[in-house]
Amino acid sequence: MIFEDSNIVTKDGYDFKFTPSACSSCGGKCCTGESGYIWAKYHEIEKMANFLDLTIEEFATIYIRKVKHRYSLIEKQIDIGNYACIFFDNSLKQCTIYPVRPLQCRTFPFWEIYKNDKEEVKKECLGVID
Numbered sequence: 001m002i003f004e005d006s007n008i009v010t011k012d013g014y015d016f017k018f019t020p021s022a023c024s025s026c027g028g029k030c031c032t033g034e035s036g037y038i039w040a041k042y043h044e045i046e047k048m049a050n051f052l053d054l055t056i057e058e059f060a061t062i063y064i065r066k067v068k069h070r071y072s073l074i075e076k077q078i079d080i081g082n083y084a085c086i087f088f089d090n091s092l093k094q095c096t097i098y099p100v101r102p103l104q105c106r107t108f109p110f111w112e113i114y115k116n117d118k119e120e121v122k123k124e125c126l127g128v129i130d
């Protein structure tokens with residue numbers, strides 16, 4: 001269960017907390033970095049397409065890559081060895097589809113891989129605190 005007040009978010013089973021206010025000064029560390037995947041399910045693709053006033057086919061052609069049986073948003077290279085999600089505005093340092101971003105984005109930094117690795121998630125997210 002996630003508990004959220006305006007300043008601090010906690011989740012059962014995680015020994016760290018998250019302060020969303022840090023996002024305004026972070027510059028988008030969770031949307032940029034090494035190349036990776038931003039997984040999206042069909043119903044999320046549908047929502048993003050609607051948000052952008054595109055058909056699902058149009059959206060998928062422009063923004064989606066198929067990886068085996070799954071779908072990921074594509075990335076753009078912003079520097080040597082540095083990539084960003086296609087929907088990250090590198091000038092404004094923010095997500096341009098924030099209200100309809102996929103679950104993977106919504107649940108960060110409370111990812112399973114960070115459950116027992118507070119030091120690692122701290123490197124990835126300025127908003128993580130003890």
Ligand code: SF4
Pocket residue numbers: 030031038073085086087088089094095096097098101102105
């Ligand atoms: S969809 Fe938005 S929040 Fe998710 S990685 Fe892309 S820019 Fe970041």
